[in-house]
Amino acid sequence: MLTATTLSEQLEAQRDDRLRVLIAGAGVAGVTLASFLRTRGLHPVLIERMPRMEHPGYMLALMPTVDPVLKDIGVHDEYLARSAPLTRYAFRSHRGRTLRTDDLGALLSLHGDYQGIERGVLLEVLTAHGCPVTFDTTITTIGDDVGFSSRERAAFDLVVAADGIHSRTRDLLEVGEVSTVDTGWAGWVTWSDALGDDPALGEELWGDGLFLGVYPVKDRIGIFLGGPVADLRIGPSALAARVRKAAPEIGPRLGAALDAVTADPDTYLWPLTDVRAQRWIDARRHAVLLGDAASGFLPTAGIGAGMAMESAWMLGRMLAHADRTSLSAVLAEWEHVQKPRVESAQSNSRMLAKLMFRRGRAVAWLRETAMRVMTVKAVLGPIIRLIAEQPDPDAAAESAISAR
Structure with a gap:
């Protein structure tokens, strides 16, 4: 679990570390890196701008790229116990009729698990062995x-900006142009206990200016919506x-999903925008961007x-060398290896957004005609290739060190 700790206590614990690492942002990327580094004997200082962990949360679908991450941190079994298999996907027409159902389990089982999990639960899993954090704290210079x-000052070998798509730390760094894609769409997130007859089924309705998706978690x-x-x-x-x-x-x-949306007085509004930084590294300031601060994704x-999580794991494994x-x-080698992978996946998400977030009855008919013949394997082909070609962080680190 995340444990509220003073900044001075974290700095004292880190005093004798061979690398002094500061991580800004206790979201998925920052916590993954912090938890991994702690398994390697380091004591990264983790700060979070929120006064407490009160993010309303949303559902995440995690592909097999996260399996080695969770195994290295030592929480893979707990992850499986607290998540739900997402083995089938159904696409519905703008009138609500199921047009096709695909077997995601068969498609991805060769590579590992495809699971649905709540964001808050994932953070609890990642910090199962304990993780100190200083809340209500930001970097100012x-x-x-x-x-x-807090007006305290300290020296670090590496600063990691993992404070989200609207990163304040990124604004202090020289990382080139930061571009965004704004779909002009947003949606409300809520929850329902109505699992139906097929609890491992994810469903999406792509309508005329409407989108409804339901996704299994535990x-x-x-x-x-x-x-x-x-x-x-x-x-x-x-x-x-x-x-x-x-x-x-x-x-x-x-x-029942629509009933849940109607009944929830406090739905979470999720704007569908992303971000991409031109560079991930500010060498002069010994700082890097990580997660959404580097490349924030549309959820498509x-x-x-x-x-x-993969980027954080790659960074942590390479820092171990x-x-x-x-x-x-x-x-530099971490950015060289990981940035093209992340941006390839992000481009795939952007492509799907252009297909999904449209309005017009004629567009809906044309899209449904295409989806009748287009397989999920074809749509997710680039993602599956990324999973199959996950790089070796140890080899990348050793190559970088030997080439100096």
């Missing part, structure tokens, strides 16, 4: 040392009623959180 909002399903931002002003209940009218064939499971391919003299070379 980065130079020869780091200044904090003992319940996560629900996303969205549309163009301008259309969301009517509120979740009214949008749910619009879906019922537009898609009368949704069936009891999706009907279900790969963003997994790639953030580094000392202060080889650190720059190791970081």
Whole structure:
């Protein structure tokens, strides 16, 4: 679990580490890196700008890229126990009828597990062996040392900005252009206990200016109901009623999902935007971007959180080979290996967004015609290749050090 700890206590614990690492952001990427480094005998300082962990959470689909990450941290069994298999995927027409159902389990089983999990539960799993964090703290300056909002100062060998898509730490770094894709869509997230007859089934309805998805997690399903931002002003209940009218064939499971949206007084609104930094490393400040701060994903391919965890694991495994003299070379090789992988997956998510987040009856008909013949394997082909070609971080680190 995350344990609230003062900054001075964290700094004292780190005093004799061979690499002094500061991680800004206790989200999925930051916690993954912090937990991994602690298994290697380091004491990374972890800070979080929120005064407490009160993120409302959402559902994550994690592909097999995360299996080696969780095994190295020693929490893979707990992860499987607290997540749910996502083995089948159904695509529904704009009228709500199921057009096709694909076997995701058979597609991905060769590579490992494909699981649904709540974000908050994932953070608990990642910190099962304990993880100190200093809340309500941000970085204010980065130079020869780091200044904090608490007015304390300390020197580090590496600063990791893992504080999300709207990273404040990134604004202090020289990482080139930071571009974004704004789909103009957003959606509400909530939960339902109505698992239906097939609890391992994920379903999506791509409508005319509407999107409804349900995704399994442990003992319940996560629900996303969205549309163009301008259309969301009517509120979740009214949008749910619009879906019922537009898609009368949704069936009891999706009907229960809409009931849950209507009944929830505190749904979480998720804007569908992403971000991409031109560079991940600011060598002058000995700092790197990680996770959403480097490449924040649209949720369309279900790969963003997994790639953030993989990037953190790659970085941690490579840092295990580094000392202060080889650190720059190791970081450069990490960016060289990992950045193209992440951006390839991000581009796939952007491509799917162009297909999914559209409006117009004619567009809906054309899309459904294409989806009748387009397999999930074809759509996710680039992602599956990334899974199959996961790089060896130890070999990458050794190559970087020997090439210095």
